Amino acid sequence: MSLDRSRAWSSLRAARMAAVVIVLAAPAVTAAEVLVVRGDVVHTMAGPRITDGVVVIEDGRISAVGSAATTPFPADAKLLRGAVVTPGLVDAHSVVGLAGHLNQPQDQDQLDTAEAIQPQLRALDAYNPQERLIEWLRGFGVTTIHTGHAPGALVSGQTMVVKLAGTTVEEAVLVPMAMVAVTLGDAARREGGDADAKSPGTRSKAVAMLRAELVKAQEYRRKRALADASKHPDKDLGLETMAGVLGGTVPLLVTADRAHDIASALRVAEEFGIRVVLDSAAEGYLLADRIKAAGVPVIVHPTMRRAGGGGETENLSFENAATLRAAGIPIALQSGYESYVPKTRVVLFEAGLASVYGLTFEQALAAVTIDAATIIGVADRVGSLAVGKDGDVAIYGGDPFEYTTHCTGVVIDGVVMSEEAR
Amino acid sequence: MIWRATVRRLPAATDSGCPLSGLRSTLDNPRVAHIRFVPLAVALVIAWCGVVRADDAVTAFVGGRVIPVGRAEFPAGTVVIRGGRIVAVGPADSTPVPGDAKRIDTTGLVVMPGLVDTHSHVGGGQGGDGSGPVQPDVRILDSINVRDAGFRKCRAGGLTTLNIMPGSGHLASGQTVYVKLRRVDTIDELLYRDADGRPLGGLKMANGTNSQKEPPFPGTRGKSAALVRQKFVKALAYRDKLAQAAGDPDKRPDRDLELEALVDVLEKRKIVHHHCHRADDIMTVLRLRDEFGFDVVLHHVSEAWKVAGALAESGAACSVIVLDSPGGKIEAADFSLVNGAALEAAGVPCALHTDDPVTDSRLFLRTAGLAVRAGMSRDKAIESLTLAGARMLGLGERIGSLDVGKDADLIVLSGDPLSVKTRVLQTFVEGRKVFDRDDPEDRLFAVGGFGASRDQKAEPCCIGPALGGLK
Numbered sequence: 001m002s003l004d005r006s007r008a009w010s011s012l013r014a015a016r017m018a019a020v021v022i023v024l025a026a027p028a029v030t031a032a033e034v035l036v037v038r039g040d041v042v043h044t045m046a047g048p049r050i051t052d053g054v055v056v057i058e059d060g061r062i063s064a065v066g067s068a069a070t071t072p073f074p075a076d077a078k079l080l081r082g083a084v085v086t087p088g089l090v091d092a093h094s095v096v097g098l099a100g101h102l103n104q105p106q107d108q109d110q111l112d113t114a115e116a117i118q119p120q121l122r123a124l125d126a127y128n129p130q131e132r133l134i135e136w137l138r139g140f141g142v143t144t145i146h147t148g149h150a151p152g153a154l155v156s157g158q159t160m161v162v163k164l165a166g167t168t169v170e171e172a173v174l175v176p177m178a179m180v181a182v183t184l185g186d187a188a189r190r191e192g193g194d195a196d197a198k199s200p201g202t203r204s205k206a207v208a209m210l211r212a213e214l215v216k217a218q219e220y221r222r223k224r225a226l227a228d229a230s231k232h233p234d235k236d237l238g239l240e241t242m243a244g245v246l247g248g249t250v251p252l253l254v255t256a257d258r259a260h261d262i263a264s265a266l267r268v269a270e271e272f273g274i275r276v277v278l279d280s281a282a283e284g285y286l287l288a289d290r291i292k293a294a295g296v297p298v299i300v301h302p303t304m305r306r307a308g309g310g311g312e313t314e315n316l317s318f319e320n321a322a323t324l325r326a327a328g329i330p331i332a333l334q335s336g337y338e339s340y341v342p343k344t345r346v347v348l349f350e351a352g353l354a355s356v357y358g359l360t361f362e363q364a365l366a367a368v369t370i371d372a373a374t375i376i377g378v379a380d381r382v383g384s385l386a387v388g389k390d391g392d393v394a395i396y397g398g399d400p401f402e403y404t405t406h407c408t409g410v411v412i413d414g415v416v417m418s419e420e421a422r
Numbered sequence: 423m424i425w426r427a428t429v430r431r432l433p434a435a436t437d438s439g440c441p442l443s444g445l446r447s448t449l450d451n452p453r454v455a456h457i458r459f460v461p462l463a464v465a466l467v468i469a470w471c472g473v474v475r476a477d478d479a480v481t482a483f484v485g486g487r488v489i490p491v492g493r494a495e496f497p498a499g500t501v502v503i504r505g506g507r508i509v510a511v512g513p514a515d516s517t518p519v520p521g522d523a524k525r526i527d528t529t530g531l532v533v534m535p536g537l538v539d540t541h542s543h544v545g546g547g548q549g550g551d552g553s554g555p556v557q558p559d560v561r562i563l564d565s566i567n568v569r570d571a572g573f574r575k576c577r578a579g580g581l582t583t584l585n586i587m588p589g590s591g592h593l594a595s596g597q598t599v600y601v602k603l604r605r606v607d608t609i610d611e612l613l614y615r616d617a618d619g620r621p622l623g624g625l626k627m628a629n630g631t632n633s634q635k636e637p638p639f640p641g642t643r644g645k646s647a648a649l650v651r652q653k654f655v656k657a658l659a660y661r662d663k664l665a666q667a668a669g670d671p672d673k674r675p676d677r678d679l680e681l682e683a684l685v686d687v688l689e690k691r692k693i694v695h696h697h698c699h700r701a702d703d704i705m706t707v708l709r710l711r712d713e714f715g716f717d718v719v720l721h722h723v724s725e726a727w728k729v730a731g732a733l734a735e736s737g738a739a740c741s742v743i744v745l746d747s748p749g750g751k752i753e754a755a756d757f758s759l760v761n762g763a764a765l766e767a768a769g770v771p772c773a774l775h776t777d778d779p780v781t782d783s784r785l786f787l788r789t790a791g792l793a794v795r796a797g798m799s800r801d802k803a804i805e806s807l808t809l810a811g812a813r814m815l816g817l818g819e820r821i822g823s824l825d826v827g828k829d830a831d832l833i834v835l836s837g838d839p840l841s842v843k844t845r846v847l848q849t850f851v852e853g854r855k856v857f858d859r860d861d862p863e864d865r866l867f868a869v870g871g872f873g874a875s876r877d878q879k880a881e882p883c884c885i886g887p888a889l890g891g892l893k
Binding site: 100101102103104132133136137283285286304306307310314315316317318319320338339340341342343344345346349352353355356357401402403404405406 | 745746747748749750751752754755757779780782785788791792794795840841842843845869870871872873874875876
């Protein structure tokens with residue numbers, strides 16, 4: 001990780017927040033500079049692709065996008081060139097930053113199994129911006145990730161959205177509480193010394209517990225809204241979070257792979273009138289009509305996620321994302337959660353494979369840029385190259401989805417984070 | 423060196439067609455322990471004759487780009503196969519196609535050797551149990567489920583030969599087995615065998631953290647090496663006693679299956695396939711190899727790039743894994759995609775592997791693409807999926823390239839092998855088509871979907887319509 005660049009990025013961030021321009025001694029790029037990214041092809045994801053296009057970034061934000069022939073930019077601007085330019089990639093679901101690369105207890109903060117339901121756990125309090133996997137992902141063009149508590153408990157905690165830059169989580173964070181992570185299916189079952197004594201032990205029990213928690217949150221929310229403050233219940237961090245879910249400000253991110261678990265998620269969403277985003281959904285293609293009717297977006301499992309072994313992902317299909325999208329369901333792709341080697345997947349690779357299993361190039365790229373940004377609620381900031389949006393750009397030496405193509409440049413908020421061919 | 427050229431084919435695959443005489447002589451050989459039930463064996467042979475006759479048909483793949491591996495490509499080439507073997511490879515305009523050949527037009531497509539995976543766990547096989555760290559007597563072939571859907575996925579990925587290994591949770595977890603991905607119903611029919619009919623395979627060993635546990639397993643790296651050395655010292659003594667007995671049953675030591683397996687290793691009849699990640703663990707394997715004189719292939723080798731020079735000096739071969747990120751365990755923290763390129767630059771023989779289920783066999787070609795991304799040459803990367811791996815299994819004279827006389831194990835691709843857009847269209851093993859993407863059932867395993875991981879129906883190929891209703 002280039003600390004200088006990270007410092008430059010942090011400084012830029014500070015400058016923007018204070019609305020002043022700071023001139024640093026020797027940073028890679030200062031906020032006052034203009035950065036121009038020029039590509040033989042620019043995929044803006046906000047309109048048709050541009051041949052020989054430029055993206056002009058001033059003060060960390062995009063100030064112009066268009067044909068190099070017709071878009072003015074300062075002659076002395078720093079210039080990055082490449083064959084293909086895309087928005088910085090958006091990974092719609094990861095655990096990177098909470099789940100460290102060593103995979104040892106001291107760097108695994110994505111899951112606490114002491115209780116089945118812990119919506120009060122904030123991702124913010126566990127994110128390590130110095131984790132090596134952050135640099136790894138960024139090297140392939142990923143600039144924004146939706147990360148946080150992992151699947152593996154009924155309600156495992158909160159998620160958040162961060163930029164892959166900054167030396168503290170405060171600098172990196174875009175959305176401190178993005179979703180509340182719920183798992184349905186085998187992974188939500190609790191095991192212990194006496195497995196039968198720990199709940200949930202069955203699928204039905206898990207859904208009953210989730211419904212009970214939502215009912216409790218309904219009561220809590222009703223009482224907290226009473227005019228007579230003396231009748232307010234004491235503040236409860238978990239119920240406060242679930243009240244946000246009921247109020248529609250925060251969706252539940254429900255990880256479910258089996259078709260009957262997906263159906264359970266839709267049933268609960270309908271009962272409580274809450275927003276749900278489906279996660280993984282290995283058998284989603286079996287229920288495309290119902291998911292579409294429910295208006296629920298799907299963050300589809302990594303295309304190359306492991307199947308087989310008789311587990312819940314045994315019916316995975318490389319074409320799942322394409323099938324769901326063809327049904328009219330908003331989809332995004334993700335790197336997911338890995339418990340062994342490799343410790344993370346790379347959303348660029350997952351989109352590459354999806355692009356040859358039913359998605360078009362543009363659709364697959366959208367699933368890791370603008371569509372991903374929309375589903376995780378940050379499309380006003382990232383996911384496409386448009387005036388006013390953050391200056392997050394990825395540069396490739398050719399077709400970004402080809403195995404042998406390098407990512408040759410990564411820009412976050414107008415700061416060049418990497419120019420190493422990866 | 424680990425190259426071995428002494429492997430003979432199964433009698434059933436000899437040039438003479440029906441192998442009755444060949445197999446009969448095999449049955450007469452008292453050393454063949456795997457065929458005891460003669461009537462069943464004869465039935466199998468009769469069935470097999472039909473298969474072999476069918477394979478005597480001549481097929482020619484004409485017009486496509488041919489990547490023979492180990493020599494220059496033919497932009498427009500022809501490959502002719504007969505009786506399960508390759509009989510001609512050359513430019514399309516100068517390679518004659520026999521008049522009776524079935525012609526397959528491969529214009530616009532790519533023909534290359536079937537892929538060889540030096541490290542796979544397909545089939546749900548198991549090695550040693552928790553009773554101890556060194557169990558070389560345990561054979562994975564006694565536990566493989568050939569109806570596992572994983573085999574069909576392998577064929578969909580263009581794999582035709584696998585080294586199926588037990589895991590890395592022991593210092594020696596058992597004997598591996600080399601299989602040829604024929605569409606058959608028993609493990610015995612999948613096996614590669616040596617001249618005496620014995621199944622071919624190596625010995626899986628491991629060091630580093632995976633094999634460190636509570637006693638009787640080792641707790642440290644030093645203890646791991648000591649336990650292995652102690653066992654090999656025993657095997658040396660056992661071998662000496664066998665030699666001294668000179669065949670006299672009264673003088674020889676009681677048979678010991680563990681030590682027999684290690685003697686096979688010491689005599690280089692079995693290659694050690696050694697799991698290792700860290701640079702110091704790699705060097706420890708080489709140190710033990712030099713002390714006891716066995717042949718070894720180093721597997722995974724996450725930190726090979728750190729000791730590429732030492733590896734080159736050692737003459738050892740490496741089978742490299744390609745992962746999407748480092749980490750997942752401490753030993754893989756310094757994993758680098760540059761391993762293939764570094765080993766190539768140093769002159770170390772390098773193969774790639776899937777470690778399925780760690781990476782998906784259907785995406786084995788992808789690993790070569792990523793190796794090229796990190797600097798490996800295209801030719802070496804393709805070789806590392808085929809001929810390099812074949813050599814590391816001692817099968818380099820028989821498979822791994824499109825050369826006259828080699829087994830007709832080949833794949834037809836829709837395009838360049840290193841492109842994400844390329845699909846495996848057809849896979850042939852010994853001249854028989856074992857995967858066809860146009861077949862809806864095969865396509866399910868290639869793409870995935872409902873039922874794609876279920877155990878497969880039996881394929882009573884040799885018995886014919888009488889049992890067809892059971893399929």
